[in-house]
Amino acid sequence: MSELLYKNISDRIDISCEEVDKFKSYFKSDKVKKKRHLFTSGEICKYMYFVEKGLLREYYLDEKGEDITIQFGFEEHWVGDLYSYFSGEKSNLNVEALEDTQFLYLARDDFERALLSIPKLERFFRLLIQKAYVTTQQRLARIFTEDAAERYYNLVKRRPDIISRVPQYHIASFLGIKPQSLSRIRKTATI
Amino acid sequence: MSELLYKNISDRIDISCEEVDKFKSYFKSDKVKKKRHLFTSGEICKYMYFVEKGLLREYYLDEKGEDITIQFGFEEHWVGDLYSYFSGEKSNLNVEALEDTQFLYLARDDFERALLSIPKLERFFRLLIQKAYVTTQQRLARIFTEDAAERYYNLVKRRPDIISRVPQYHIASFLGIKPQSLSRIRKTATI
DNA sequence: CGGTCTCTTGACGGAGTTCAAAGCTAGTGG
DNA sequence: CCACTAGCTTTGAACTCCGTCAAGAGACCG
Numbered sequence: 001m002s003e004l005l006y007k008n009i010s011d012r013i014d015i016s017c018e019e020v021d022k023f024k025s026y027f028k029s030d031k032v033k034k035k036r037h038l039f040t041s042g043e044i045c046k047y048m049y050f051v052e053k054g055l056l057r058e059y060y061l062d063e064k065g066e067d068i069t070i071q072f073g074f075e076e077h078w079v080g081d082l083y084s085y086f087s088g089e090k091s092n093l094n095v096e097a098l099e100d101t102q103f104l105y106l107a108r109d110d111f112e113r114a115l116l117s118i119p120k121l122e123r124f125f126r127l128l129i130q131k132a133y134v135t136t137q138q139r140l141a142r143i144f145t146e147d148a149a150e151r152y153y154n155l156v157k158r159r160p161d162i163i164s165r166v167p168q169y170h171i172a173s174f175l176g177i178k179p180q181s182l183s184r185i186r187k188t189a190t191i
Numbered sequence: 192m193s194e195l196l197y198k199n200i201s202d203r204i205d206i207s208c209e210e211v212d213k214f215k216s217y218f219k220s221d222k223v224k225k226k227r228h229l230f231t232s233g234e235i236c237k238y239m240y241f242v243e244k245g246l247l248r249e250y251y252l253d254e255k256g257e258d259i260t261i262q263f264g265f266e267e268h269w270v271g272d273l274y275s276y277f278s279g280e281k282s283n284l285n286v287e288a289l290e291d292t293q294f295l296y297l298a299r300d301d302f303e304r305a306l307l308s309i310p311k312l313e314r315f316f317r318l319l320i321q322k323a324y325v326t327t328q329q330r331l332a333r334i335f336t337e338d339a340a341e342r343y344y345n346l347v348k349r350r351p352d353i354i355s356r357v358p359q360y361h362i363a364s365f366l367g368i369k370p371q372s373l374s375r376i377r378k379t380a381t382i
Numbered sequence: 383c384g385g386t387c388t389c390t391t392g393a394c395g396g397a398g399t400t401c402a403a404a405g406c407t408a409g410t411g412g
Numbered sequence: 413c414c415a416c417t418a419g420c421t422t423t424g425a426a427c428t429c430c431g432t433c434a435a436g437a438g439a440c441c442g
Binding site for chain 3: 425426429
């Protein structure tokens with residue numbers, strides 16, 4: 001089980017199994033049932049979550065009441081509101097489980113302690129945030145240049161299992177369109 | 192002149208003037224003429240840029256040849272391709288000057304050296320990246336819920352000087368619409 | 383003063399939305 | 413284990429916003 005965390009970290013930085021085990025000792029482990037929330041907007045995001053098995057969904061509820069999916073948290077993904085986590089301010093995000101989910105979680109204090117004892121993790125987290133940032137920038141650029149059908153087929157290519165694991169209306173909100181439109185896109189033959 | 196850098200950093204973390212001066216000694220200073228590029232896609236982004244006076248523009252050129260403005264770099268903004276800067280990989284971004292611009296710049300090695308000698312900057316840069324990340328996420332959410340006119344008026348509210356300083360077709364590309372559409376939005380009376 | 387770059391305006395078309403209703407499906411309790 | 417229901421998906425028709433194409437007006441620079 002700990003292998004997932006090792007894989008995730010060693011993919012980005014040079015690190016030994018022992019160091020990851022030490023790091024892992026700062027985490028706690030828990031499960032959440034489908035449809036339950038890990039936190040909601042207005043609360044402080046106290047933990048960083050690492051998905052071991054299952055599926056989470058990160059979303060905003062804007063002033064107009066629109067539900068906008070920002071990100072899915074599949075296995076081996078990190079989920080949480082970085083801003084709230086590090087600043088201690090209230091979060092605008094919500095995180096719910098789309099499947100029964102098994103995860104590790106790391107409190108803010110333990111994050112600091114872990115970084116003090118394993119300094120090379122500093123680099124890991126910088127890389128993690130950077131990657132999240134670049135990914136979001138690229139998604140933004142795609143919204144401007146690809147139509148909904150292209151975005152849908154690209155998503156399915158990257159993440160074939162999303163179709164069977166995520167309800168269509170959440171996929172639609174992630175793509176920035178309405179469920180009806182996604183339904184019509186799917187009706188048309190695949191490219 | 193150094194005051195700007197001090198303001199920018201001390202707004203986010205506790206730091207003394209002396210420490211900022213020390214930090215500043217790792218930077219070099221330069222100017223760039225309007226329409227010149229600081230770097231273009233295919234190159235490695237070797238520096239982080241801090242705008243003292245003037246205006247930069249960060250943009251992608253996608254496969255379809257579309258020019259997509261990702262960010263403007265007004266005074267006191269940090270500009271660069273974080274991904275390329277830290278990874279040493281080629282950048283996909285371009286940065287050009289929209290006005291004659293005076294800036295500080297920091298090479299990758301000097302960044303590391305500076306962080307070693309002033310460890311609290313580690314925190315500053317994490318906050319900087321985080322903020323950029325959160326901002327991009329929120330922009331994405333807005334694209335999905337606000338129409339072009341709302342996005343335009345919100346932008347002008349946050350940045351009134353953008354109208355006089357940035358050509359309309361760049362504002363349009365930042366908003367994700369065509370110049371013609373922005374022209375029509377402007378024709379309609381302000382809310 | 384001429385040329386190029388930028389902005390405006392008009393007419394038309396297309397992608398996605400909205401509203402509404404009907405068809406499916408999966409989860410629940412009897 | 414089946415039947416019922418609530419939630420999800422599909423479909424149709426009308427509409428809206430924005431894009432495209434094209435032409436002309438205006439601004440800026442050498």
